[in-house]
Amino acid sequence: MNYFFYISYAAMLFCLTMCAIHFLRLIKLGAPKDLSERSGSIPAGVIYSNTVAMLPFQKESAYKHLPTFTAGVIFHLGTFLAYFCFLILFFDVVWGFFFQYIIISSIISICLWISVCCGIGLIIKRLTSKKLRPISNADDYISVFLVTLFQFTAALLFTTFSFHEHLHQLFSTEVHGSIIIIYFIAATLLFIYLPFGKMRHLVYYFAARYHLGFFYGRRGTWPPRKTRKYLNFII
DSSP states (O other): OHHHHHHHHHHHHHHHHHHHHHHHHHHHHOSOOOOSOOOSOHHHHHHHHHTGGGSGGGSSSGGGOHHHHHHHHHHHHHHHHHHHHHHHHHOHHHHHHHTSSHHHHHHHHHHHHHHHHHHHHHHHHHHHOTTTGGGOOHHHHHHHHHHHHHHHHHHHHHHHSOTTSOHHHHHTOSTTHHHHHHHHHHHHHHHHHTTTSGGGHHHHHHHHHHHHHHHHHHTTOSSOHHHHGGGTTTO
């Protein structure tokens, strides 16, 4: 069973390497080139792009679909939590210390189950919505499915195990052996697919938001007048 553990972490290293390559390509492209006369603050535009501009009421149509928007936010937070829990598995000492309190493991399990429900809901909406289905491709379904599967197996793992045990003891637990195997298989599939599918926006998100903030901040469009009073310390 140990080799599933090592394969999954090899897949994680592969994923990090590929994401680093994507990031280096972005760095190589350099900052945006803009010959227009500056009429605003680029730093204020970049900060607005990554903060207030992400709120649903600042987007074109997200405010019309608040339940879906909220589910998406919870789903993303659940993904980061699942990644965090996966990393904890790598550190046996931290595992034993972090989960010695049952309340912590219970809270994490509940949060993951809520996120899994949101992921399932997003898949169902994409399959049934007359507006989303025509513009959805295979990558959309595969990405959401893999992340949901990863969260589901993590939630199942964290719910069934006693969290005061060390990692080598988990591998020797025959009753839950199949759960561990499925968990590491799900993690491996996710990490291998991530650099090639839409999930690589994990890297490109920051560049995209920076470019938007640079463009509209330089022109004085971002942040809007009603928001600028909150960013006076930058402008």
